[in-house]
Amino acid sequence: MTARRAVVSGASIAGLSAAFWLRRTGWEVTVLERAGAFRDGGQNVDVRGVAHEVLDRMGLTAAVKAQNTTETATVFVDASGRVRAELPTDGPDGATAELEVLRGDFARTILDHLPEGVEVGYGDPIAEVVDGQDEVEVTTRSGRVLRADLLVIAEGVRSATRDRLFGDLVGRRVLGIAMAFGTIPRTSTDDSRWRWYNAVGGRQVHLRPDNHGTTRAMLAQARSEDVSGLDRAAALAHFRARFADAGWEARRVLDGFDRSDDVYVDHLTQITMSTWHRGRVCLAGDAAWCVTPMGGGGSSLALVGGYVLAASLSTGSVEDGLAAYEEWMRPLVDDVQKVPDWVIPFAYPRTRVGLALREVVDKVMTSRLFAPIIAKVSQVARTERPLPPIAAART
Numbered sequence: 001m002t003a004r005r006a007v008v009s010g011a012s013i014a015g016l017s018a019a020f021w022l023r024r025t026g027w028e029v030t031v032l033e034r035a036g037a038f039r040d041g042g043q044n045v046d047v048r049g050v051a052h053e054v055l056d057r058m059g060l061t062a063a064v065k066a067q068n069t070t071e072t073a074t075v076f077v078d079a080s081g082r083v084r085a086e087l088p089t090d091g092p093d094g095a096t097a098e099l100e101v102l103r104g105d106f107a108r109t110i111l112d113h114l115p116e117g118v119e120v121g122y123g124d125p126i127a128e129v130v131d132g133q134d135e136v137e138v139t140t141r142s143g144r145v146l147r148a149d150l151l152v153i154a155e156g157v158r159s160a161t162r163d164r165l166f167g168d169l170v171g172r173r174v175l176g177i178a179m180a181f182g183t184i185p186r187t188s189t190d191d192s193r194w195r196w197y198n199a200v201g202g203r204q205v206h207l208r209p210d211n212h213g214t215t216r217a218m219l220a221q222a223r224s225e226d227v228s229g230l231d232r233a234a235a236l237a238h239f240r241a242r243f244a245d246a247g248w249e250a251r252r253v254l255d256g257f258d259r260s261d262d263v264y265v266d267h268l269t270q271i272t273m274s275t276w277h278r279g280r281v282c283l284a285g286d287a288a289w290c291v292t293p294m295g296g297g298g299s300s301l302a303l304v305g306g307y308v309l310a311a312s313l314s315t316g317s318v319e320d321g322l323a324a325y326e327e328w329m330r331p332l333v334d335d336v337q338k339v340p341d342w343v344i345p346f347a348y349p350r351t352r353v354g355l356a357l358r359e360v361v362d363k364v365m366t367s368r369l370f371a372p373i374i375a376k377v378s379q380v381a382r383t384e385r386p387l388p389p390i391a392a393a394r395t
């Protein structure tokens with residue numbers, strides 16, 4: 001039997017996981033990444049729930065563990081840096097997960113361990129797709145033509161190929177939260193904890209340790225204008241105008257971002273779709289179901305999706321496999337995407353009264369009585385269902 005062929009668009013966690021598992025199950029795989037080289041940047045992501053098992057099956061748990069960000073706990077601080085409350089943990093999936101890793105380190109680990117034979121090409125993205133009865137034909141911007149049994153679109157939340165092919169089906173729930181992530185120099189006041197500061201005006205400042213001798217910072221504001229289309233200078237100016245008076249370490253973060261070369265800005269938007277496949281084309285990761293950091297677990301779902309896709313396709317036709325992939329993944333995603341309307345105003349209080357109320361609630365919720373309930377909130381990508389089995393390679 002000749003090997004089936006897949007084209008995967010996007011070389012981050014979802015695309016590389018799909019490439020890894022499709023190749024393991026005998027597919028010929030070509031990955032097309034839009035960027036001119038592997039994209040190394042990005043801040044803290046984690047491995048949660050059933051993603052632990054997928055990572056184990058890839059044989060990569062030790063490799064990811066070795067790159068742990070060294071974070072030990074999550075605390076809320078006040079404007080002077082004093083700890084107001086500490087988020088409880090309950091096993092490996094607490095607010096600070098057992099497997100905390102930088103996005104770039106995580107994606108590179110999968111890239112470095114791809115089974116032999118996966119082709120990864122950079123800087124030549126898809127220009128055109130013709131989805132036919134027997135094959136899907138992909139033409140890249142340089143004119144290269146690839147004929148395949150399957151196209152996997154794993155291009156992230158703002159996927160252009162998804163919008164072209166599934167435009168009418170792409171639902172967007174704009175959460176109205178602007179976030180800027182970046183790497184800044186570590187100082188002697190930084191420690192091994194994730195420190196989280198809330199300021200009036202629906203603003204948050206976060207500082208987290210990493211394993212590279214630097215500090216990972218994040219600024220976030222609710223009810224914000226859309227920042228997703230801003231270039232670097234405009235994005236930095238936007239956050240400076242809104243955070244200069246936020247207090248605690250906000251000014252240090254703003255100054256650090258000015259000198260940082262990996263500032264990543266996002267306007268949180270969930271992607272909701274009634275289907276993740278059409279003909280011989282399917283979606284994976286944020287392109288299909290972006291849950292945003294408000295839901296959490298985006299990297300875990302991206303990793304799991306690659307496995308479930310290949311497992312579902314390993315037992316039958318592309319059509320049946322894509323239906324089975326979607327059926328298995330859907331409940332996991334639905335669970336994380338449910339962000340009730342009250343959560344954002346609670347997480348981002350606007351007024352002094354709101355902030356004071358939030359501080360009282362934090363004290364109660366992190367008390368011994370409520371800690372077990374709160375610890376459950378961070379448990380995403382969990383399921384009692386076993387992962388679908390993967391059949392032996394069909395080559």
Ligand SMILES: Cc1cc2nc3c(=O)[nH]c(=O)nc-3n(C[C@H](O)[C@H](O)[C@H](O)COP(=O)(O)OP(=O)(O)OC[C@H]3O[C@@H](n4cnc5c(N)ncnc54)[C@H](O)[C@@H]3O)c2cc1C
Pocket residue numbers: 009010011012013014015032033034035039040041042043044045103125126154155156157158159160161181264284285286287293298299302
């Ligand atoms: C550089 C970078 C930094 C990030 N930093 C953070 C962060 O700090 N905090 C956070 O919570 N999340 C961050 N994310 C998002 C996070 O990685 C995802 O939410 C999650 O891991 C799911 O991954 P994904 O593979 O579905 O999508 P993504 O990680 O977004 O990857 C999508 C990939 O597709 C590529 N791509 C896009 N368009 C095309 C195209 N037309 N053709 C081919 N390739 C294309 C992108 O370059 C990227 O490599 C970052 C993503 C990237 C790419």
